[in-house]
Amino acid sequence: MFSALSQKLTSILDKLKNRGSLTEDDVKGAMREVRIALLEADVALPVVRDFIAKATEKAIGQDVLKSITPGQMVVKIVHDTLVDVLGEAQELKLTHIPTVILMAGLQGSGKTTFSGKLAMYLQKRFSNKKILMESLDVYRPAAREQLKILAGQVGVTYAGYDSDKPVQIAEQALSKAKKEGYDVLILDTAGRLQIDDVLMQELEVVVKKTSPHEVLFVADSLIGQEAYTVAETFKQRIPLTGVVLTRVDGDGRGGAALSIRSVTGCPIRFLSVGEKLHELELFDPNRIADRILGMGDIVGLVERVTETLDQEESEALAKRMQKGLFDLNDFEKQLSNMLKMGGFGGIMNMLPGMSKLKDKIDETKIDEKVIHRQIAVIRSMTQKERKSPKLLNASRKRRIALGSGVEVQDVNRLLKQHQDMETIMKRMKKLGMSGLMKAGLKGLFNMK
Amino acid sequence: MTDESKSKGWFSRLSDGLKKSTSKLTDGLTSIVTKRKLDDEMLQEIEDLLLSADVGYATSHRLVGALKKKRFQQDVTVEEVKATLAEDLTSILKPLEHSLTFEDKPTVVFMVGVNGSGKTTTTGKLAAQWKAEGQKVRVVAADTFRAAAVEQLSVWADRADVPLEKGAANSDAAALVYSSYETSISEHDDILIVDTAGRLHTKSTLMEELKKVVRVTQKLSEKAPHYTVLVLDANIGQNTIQQVKLFQEAVNVNGLIITKLDGTAKAGIIIQLADAFKLPIHYLGVGEGIEDLQSFEAAAFIENLLSLKSLVDR
Numbered sequence: 001m002f003s004a005l006s007q008k009l010t011s012i013l014d015k016l017k018n019r020g021s022l023t024e025d026d027v028k029g030a031m032r033e034v035r036i037a038l039l040e041a042d043v044a045l046p047v048v049r050d051f052i053a054k055a056t057e058k059a060i061g062q063d064v065l066k067s068i069t070p071g072q073m074v075v076k077i078v079h080d081t082l083v084d085v086l087g088e089a090q091e092l093k094l095t096h097i098p099t100v101i102l103m104a105g106l107q108g109s110g111k112t113t114f115s116g117k118l119a120m121y122l123q124k125r126f127s128n129k130k131i132l133m134e135s136l137d138v139y140r141p142a143a144r145e146q147l148k149i150l151a152g153q154v155g156v157t158y159a160g161y162d163s164d165k166p167v168q169i170a171e172q173a174l175s176k177a178k179k180e181g182y183d184v185l186i187l188d189t190a191g192r193l194q195i196d197d198v199l200m201q202e203l204e205v206v207v208k209k210t211s212p213h214e215v216l217f218v219a220d221s222l223i224g225q226e227a228y229t230v231a232e233t234f235k236q237r238i239p240l241t242g243v244v245l246t247r248v249d250g251d252g253r254g255g256a257a258l259s260i261r262s263v264t265g266c267p268i269r270f271l272s273v274g275e276k277l278h279e280l281e282l283f284d285p286n287r288i289a290d291r292i293l294g295m296g297d298i299v300g301l302v303e304r305v306t307e308t309l310d311q312e313e314s315e316a317l318a319k320r321m322q323k324g325l326f327d328l329n330d331f332e333k334q335l336s337n338m339l340k341m342g343g344f345g346g347i348m349n350m351l352p353g354m355s356k357l358k359d360k361i362d363e364t365k366i367d368e369k370v371i372h373r374q375i376a377v378i379r380s381m382t383q384k385e386r387k388s389p390k391l392l393n394a395s396r397k398r399r400i401a402l403g404s405g406v407e408v409q410d411v412n413r414l415l416k417q418h419q420d421m422e423t424i425m426k427r428m429k430k431l432g433m434s435g436l437m438k439a440g441l442k443g444l445f446n447m448k
Numbered sequence: 449m450t451d452e453s454k455s456k457g458w459f460s461r462l463s464d465g466l467k468k469s470t471s472k473l474t475d476g477l478t479s480i481v482t483k484r485k486l487d488d489e490m491l492q493e494i495e496d497l498l499l500s501a502d503v504g505y506a507t508s509h510r511l512v513g514a515l516k517k518k519r520f521q522q523d524v525t526v527e528e529v530k531a532t533l534a535e536d537l538t539s540i541l542k543p544l545e546h547s548l549t550f551e552d553k554p555t556v557v558f559m560v561g562v563n564g565s566g567k568t569t570t571t572g573k574l575a576a577q578w579k580a581e582g583q584k585v586r587v588v589a590a591d592t593f594r595a596a597a598v599e600q601l602s603v604w605a606d607r608a609d610v611p612l613e614k615g616a617a618n619s620d621a622a623a624l625v626y627s628s629y630e631t632s633i634s635e636h637d638d639i640l641i642v643d644t645a646g647r648l649h650t651k652s653t654l655m656e657e658l659k660k661v662v663r664v665t666q667k668l669s670e671k672a673p674h675y676t677v678l679v680l681d682a683n684i685g686q687n688t689i690q691q692v693k694l695f696q697e698a699v700n701v702n703g704l705i706i707t708k709l710d711g712t713a714k715a716g717i718i719i720q721l722a723d724a725f726k727l728p729i730h731y732l733g734v735g736e737g738i739e740d741l742q743s744f745e746a747a748a749f750i751e752n753l754l755s756l757k758s759l760v761d762r
């Protein structure tokens with residue numbers, strides 16, 4: 001089963017004689033196999049469709065480099081797209097006192113166990129946090145008893161208000177948390193079907209009365225096509241802020257991760273990997289992507305391809321820079337690399353003789369968000385425009401601003417910055433610094 | 449899985465079955481829908497329906513392939529095609545309809561499965577149902593690991609009004625099951641239901657432990673356990689196949705119960721199961737209440753799967 005996709009893609013694509021760039025036909029054939037692989041991994045059908053469209057768009061027209069095969073290239077594109085869609089791991093923020101965290105999900109998904117795990121995790125991570133837990137599950141036999149035992153095992157307080165009304169219990173627990181200065185209140189809820197209107201409404205009221213800062217959707221990673229409908233309805237009814245996947249310790253392919261992430265748009269925060277309280281991990285998109293694609297060896301492959309790409313790319317870039325060339329495509333590559341390597345500061349430090357410029361750039365306080373925005377602006381330009389920015393008149397700028405969701409002045413700012421960089425490149429060439437520069441860049445691009 | 453070789457049985461039967469051009473289900477009922485050629489678009493629609501029901505890619509593809517071969521370009525409606533498909537799928541699942549009988553006294557029934565699939569709840573429902581049928585039932589809380597698992601079953605035992613056997617937290621489940629079986633024999637019970645702890649099929653230590661619990665019952669009767677029932681959650685996708693495979697290898701599962709069919713999950717995976725394992729399906733869980741248990745009827749199940757009629761009237 002393992003690496004089946006990788007082999008299939010290789011056999012489809014590597015027959016191609018034309019090794020220039022991937023054509024629509026090449027990609028279509030490959031994507032049929034990707035579609036099957038995703039369905040077999042339990043990714044929900046509508047999500048499969050979106051994903052294939054996205055990956056296809058990325059793949060068509062991609063140059064296939066000499067040192068890797070077209071099959072490897074597509075695997076890498078699919079893998080990267082998957083990692084991209086799955087999103088980064090995001091920590092919970094405990095900025096409020098008390099920070100209220102609410103669990104929600106289907107029956108038996110692992111909410112109560114995760115509540116215990118989270119308490120243990122927070123206790124370990126922040127040694128001085130006061131944590132209160134409460135169960136709002138008045139329906140399932142011994143559900144509240146279960147959370148009480150877990151709270152005892154972790155060593156945190158269990159509120160245990162005596163009532164058969166979940167909303168009332170929640171309100172009482174919250175006022176206790178406020179009065180007694182708890183930092184965190186974890187509210188465990190009863191499992192419920194997304195089509196159970198009465199219970200979904202109850203959840204809405206709990207949310208309204210307690211205004212939780214985090215509403216975590218706890219889902220079984222083994223769930224199949226249902227992931228889509230279930231997550232969609234939960235998302236519609238309550239303001240989810242994050243996803244927790246459970247039973248990741250099994251041998252499931254984990255397609256639910258992609259389905260749920262796509263439908264809710266919420267970051268996947270934790271992976272629950274066992275029955276015991278310490279068996280909890282932070283989400284790792286690479287690991288889940290590998291599982292979904294069913295390729296044990298894909299990590300190595302992707303790393304190899306990435307290395308090759310970086311090397312070929314950086315050599316090409318260095319060559320262009322030696323000639324004093326620096327268009328907006330080059331600028332985009334620089335920006336993307338910056339994201340990889342922790343911003344402008346990091347890069348500039350590695351370039352010889354650039355510390356002055358670094359200070360200047362630090363002054364303008366470029367952060368990641370800005371870089372993302374800048375990349376979006378460049379991507380809204382046509383290839384022609386990227387190669388000769390002089391083409392950019394007012395109406396083109398307006399179009400680009402609209403396309404990337406920024407103001408025209410942002411486009412201007414980007415162009416100004418590009419011009420500054422270009423000037424520096426030209427000056428460098430004149431100063432004969434190209435050798436130095438090349439060495440600097442090599443170090444720059446080889447480091448990950 | 450060697451789909452091809454194993455499936456010959458029902459799959460070729462199905463392909464033959466699809467030749468039937470009319471079906472009593474469809475006549476009249478669906479003539480309102482305009483007929484059109486069974487074209488690729490319609491086939492895609494049906495494949496999507498099957499895929500969304502967790503039938504799985506390979507099986508969906510083959511089912512649609514068979515449809516295409518037999519009826520391509522004939523004038524039909526989607527509903528007609530669905531109904532034909534429903535009939536044929538029903539005939540595949542029909543042999544799996546199988547309720548439990550209790551010849552030996554006591555008959556030992558093990559409930560096994562992955563975490564949270566519904567073993568304890570189903571134990572409670574079964575105890576109530578069998579007691580209502582006049583059987584003398586006893587339940588064993590053999591999950592000595594999970595927090596409040598014993599308390600949970602104890603509430604169900606009260607609801608069903610049957611006696612409960614339990615041990616201390618983290619005590620040896622095998623010893624508890626052995627002594628409970630002895631009690632059950634001396635008390636002349638008809639049925640002893642053993643609710644085991646949830647475990648993932650991939651965890652070899654836990655599976656070994658389960659084997660041991662099952663094995664001790666054989667010291668008292670070589671026929672025990674009479675039934676080892678694997679409880680499956682309808683929401684789970686393709687991993688269900690692995691679950692059945694590994695549980696069957698470990699403890700010789702001889703029947704299935706599928707829970708949580710009151711939601712929107714369709715459990716189309718059982719078409720693959722029918723093919724690969726031929727295990728009978730005893731009951732379906734359709735809710736959290738004590739009466740939310742149905743015996744498995746292939747026709748109703750398939751109608752629900754193809755969205756023709758819901759399994760539970762809400």
Ligand SMILES: Nc1nc2c(ncn2[C@@H]2O[C@H](COP(=O)(O)OP(=O)(O)OP(=O)(O)O)[C@@H](O)[C@H]2O)c(=O)[nH]1
Nearest residue numbers: 107108109110111112113191247272273274563564
């Ligand atoms: N193997 C494994 N088991 C888990 C994991 N998380 C929870 N479980 C088990 O899954 C079962 C159900 O977990 P619970 O925490 O009770 O689930 P829940 O969502 O609170 O269930 P309800 O309240 O009944 O809806 C228990 O047997 C847990 O021990 C996990 O990550 N891996």
Ligand SMILES: Nc1nc2c(ncn2[C@@H]2O[C@H](COP(=O)(O)OP(=O)(O)OP(=O)(O)O)[C@@H](O)[C@H]2O)c(=O)[nH]1
Nearest residue numbers: 107108563564565566567568569646708733734735
């Ligand atoms: N909607 C619905 N919920 C069910 C059904 N069967 C069980 N549940 C719920 O699913 C959750 C898990 O059920 P349990 O009976 O505790 O499952 P289990 O297999 O004993 O779980 P562990 O012992 O922790 O492995 C509970 O919230 C049950 O109420 C069903 O048919 N429909």
Ligand SMILES: [Mg+2]
Nearest residue numbers: 111112137143
């Ligand atoms: Mg719970």
Ligand SMILES: [Mg+2]
Nearest residue numbers: 567568591597
């Ligand atoms: Mg149980």
